[in-house]
Amino acid sequence: MKKFREYEPNQGMLMPVYLGDWVPAGHEIHVIGALLDQLDLSKIEGAYPGGGQPAYHPRMMVKILFYAYRLGVRSSRQIERMLYENIPMRVLSGNQQPDHWTVNQFRRRHQEALGELFRQTVSLAMKAGLVDLKHVAGDGTKLKANASKHNAMSYRRMEEAERRISEEIDAYFKEADAVDEAEDREMGDRSGYELPPHLRDARKRLEVIRKAKAELEAEAKVAEVARQTKLKKEGRKPRKDPEAARPKAQAQRNFTDPDSRVMKRSRDFIQGYNGQVAVDATHQIIVAADLTNLAPDAPHLPKMVDQVRENCGRDPDEMSFDAGYYSRENLELLRTRHVEAFIPPERISHMHWRTSDPPRGRIPKSLDEKGRMMRKLRTKRGKARYRLRETTVEPVIGQITWNRNLRQLPRRGLQAAKTAWLFECALHNLLKIAGAIRAGTALPA
Numbered sequence: 001m002k003k004f005r006e007y008e009p010n011q012g013m014l015m016p017v018y019l020g021d022w023v024p025a026g027h028e029i030h031v032i033g034a035l036l037d038q039l040d041l042s043k044i045e046g047a048y049p050g051g052g053q054p055a056y057h058p059r060m061m062v063k064i065l066f067y068a069y070r071l072g073v074r075s076s077r078q079i080e081r082m083l084y085e086n087i088p089m090r091v092l093s094g095n096q097q098p099d100h101w102t103v104n105q106f107r108r109r110h111q112e113a114l115g116e117l118f119r120q121t122v123s124l125a126m127k128a129g130l131v132d133l134k135h136v137a138g139d140g141t142k143l144k145a146n147a148s149k150h151n152a153m154s155y156r157r158m159e160e161a162e163r164r165i166s167e168e169i170d171a172y173f174k175e176a177d178a179v180d181e182a183e184d185r186e187m188g189d190r191s192g193y194e195l196p197p198h199l200r201d202a203r204k205r206l207e208v209i210r211k212a213k214a215e216l217e218a219e220a221k222v223a224e225v226a227r228q229t230k231l232k233k234e235g236r237k238p239r240k241d242p243e244a245a246r247p248k249a250q251a252q253r254n255f256t257d258p259d260s261r262v263m264k265r266s267r268d269f270i271q272g273y274n275g276q277v278a279v280d281a282t283h284q285i286i287v288a289a290d291l292t293n294l295a296p297d298a299p300h301l302p303k304m305v306d307q308v309r310e311n312c313g314r315d316p317d318e319m320s321f322d323a324g325y326y327s328r329e330n331l332e333l334l335r336t337r338h339v340e341a342f343i344p345p346e347r348i349s350h351m352h353w354r355t356s357d358p359p360r361g362r363i364p365k366s367l368d369e370k371g372r373m374m375r376k377l378r379t380k381r382g383k384a385r386y387r388l389r390e391t392t393v394e395p396v397i398g399q400i401t402w403n404r405n406l407r408q409l410p411r412r413g414l415q416a417a418k419t420a421w422l423f424e425c426a427l428h429n430l431l432k433i434a435g436a437i438r439a440g441t442a443l444p445a
Contacts, residue, residue, distance in 0.1 A: 003050040004057040005096070019091045029067060029088045031434040036063050039120050043113040056098050061106045062114070063092040069427050072405030076100035076107070111411070114426075115419030118289060121429035122311045125285040128433055135281040135385065136316040137392040138288075138304050138325065140297045141401060144408040145260035145272045145417065259414035263295045273409060275421050278304045278319075279393040283436060285429055286396065287312055291421040293414055297324035302333055315339050320389050323347045328369065342386045344377055345370040358383075400424050 023029060036059070044058040067089060068079045080100040082089045098106075107114070125131050263272050274295060278288035288307035290300065301321065309315050319334060320342040334341040358379050367375065376382045400406050406424060409417045 003048055004055050019095060022087050022091050026438070027088065028434055028438065029092055031437050032067065032070075032430060033063060033092060035124065035430055035433060036066060038124065039117055041113075043116070044110045047110065056096060056102065056106075058106075058110075060093055060096065061098070061103070062117075064089055065103075065107065065114070065423075066427055066430065067092055069404065069424065070431060072403075074405075074410050076104040079103050111416055111419045115422035118286075118422040118426040118429070119311055121426045121433070122285070122287055125283070125429055125433055126312060128436065130283040130433060130436055131280045131285050131287060131312060132282050133280060133287075133308070133312060133314065133316040135318045135320065135388050135392070136278050136287060136308060137281060137320045137389045138276070138278040138301070139322060139389070139393040139397060140274050140276045140300065140324070141397045142263045142265045142270060142295075143272050143275050143291070143401070143406070143417075143421070144270050145257045146409055146412045147256035147260055147271050257412040259293055259412075259417070261293045261295060273414070273417050273421075274300070276300045276304060277393060277396060277425060278308055279396050280316075281388045281392045283432055283441075284392060284396050285432055286425045289422055289425040291414075291418040297321075298327045298330060301325050301327075301330045305333065305337060305339065318342065318385060320386050320392075322389070326373075331369065331373075341373075342377060342382065343373065344386070345373055396428065400428055 020030070039062070041058050041062060044062070048055050048058075064079065064083065068074070068082060071082075073079060073082065077100040079089075080097070080103060083093055083097040084090075122131070257271070260271050260273060262269055263274065273291050273293055274297070276288075276290045276292070276297075277286050279285065280287050288304045288311060290303060290307070292300065294300070305315065305319070315337045316339060318340045323344045323346050326343045326345045331341055331343065356378055363372065363375065377386050404424070404427075409420050411417055411420050
């Protein structure tokens with residue numbers, strides 16, 4: 001039996017019309033479609049053993065997802081509607097119209113494989129000569145989770161709620177034990193010990209609260225073990241503090257998406273994740289990407305550096321990050337990898353870099369590591385190299401979150417949210433490659 005439905009441009013047409021003629025020859029879908037044809041989808045295709053009703057072809061499904069996301073559309077119902085009303089989408093689908101359930105199930109079933117396409121787009125960009133690794137700029141952005149920050153509870157409130165609900169349930173059972181036989185007979189076949197509706201829900205709430213409370217306690221123990229290990233490595237004698245292994249009173253867990261965290265943005269707080277990207281300065285190609293529920297940026301730098309080497313085959317010559325990534329450990333890591341660092345030790349406005357005068361004379365011997373970095377960034381060369389961040393990574397984040405309408409991650413859970421972010425980064429790279437090919441600045445990959 002057929003493994004996939006027939007996927008031909010002329011399917012369903014009474015006349016031998018070529019669907020590609022429905023859009024102009026210079027339309028971006030011709031280049032995007034050709035690039036997507038080069039991706040290895042064997043992991044997705046291998047999930048369909050054959051037999052039964054033929055599935056829609058995975059390559060067609062991937063194409064319509066990429067193009068819908070390119071237009072800022074992520075709703076499966078809106079994608080279904082576009083397959084009828086949007087001409088480029090009809091061309092990419094071969095005039096097939098999978099319904100919204102099929103689109104959503106495909107995306108859900110293959111979310112991990114779709115996220116893994118990101119690395120393939122980096123390889124395509126390198127083959128097209130769009131990555132030189134002379135300068136790579138990194139940054140992070142806080143992305144809203146598919147959950148409300150108001151549906152979260154602190155550890156202190158969990159303890160209070162657990163105690164209150166437990167007392168409420170215990171009081172009910174004590175009262176039930178005191179019911180006499182006459183009232184028990186009036187209840188007929190029922191035992192008289194069924195929980196009333198409000199207490200049934202209370203028991204469910206209690207289970208959820210206890211589970212979240214246990215997760216916070218487990219995290220606190222892991223953090224304490226890591227702290228003790230770090231102290232030992234530094235040659236300091238660790239002190240045992242029983243309270244250190246307990247969660248802080250303000251530690252929170254969200255009940256809609258337990259993996260998400262409350263994070264501070266420039267002007268507000270959100271329930272979300274921290275999306276990270278490292279971007280090559282030549283053509284704004286993302287060469288490393290990740291998403292975590294860790295709010296600080298500094299701990300992400302080592303993984304970004306490792307991923308650049310893994311995806312591109314070598315370390316970049318230079319890397320720039322904002323002040324949130326500054327730490328002695330990060331500078332030492334870049335130094336051992338022979339990567340020149342441009343990371344300010346403190347937050348400084350863009351205007352300051354433009355108006356401050358460059359230093360003169362020799363480097364004072366009394367300057368510490370922070371002072372030396374600040375001095376380097378004030379030099380003419382240092383300003384020029386650090387300023388690349390403004391035209392490299394910052395526009396990329398803006399293109400993904402604003403131009404393509406990524407206001408909120410569509411999936412819940414860390415792994416699902418991460419694969420969704422990687423898919424967005426893969427789309428960004430494909431659009432950059434397609435734009436360079438159409439502009440004649442790169443050969444087809």
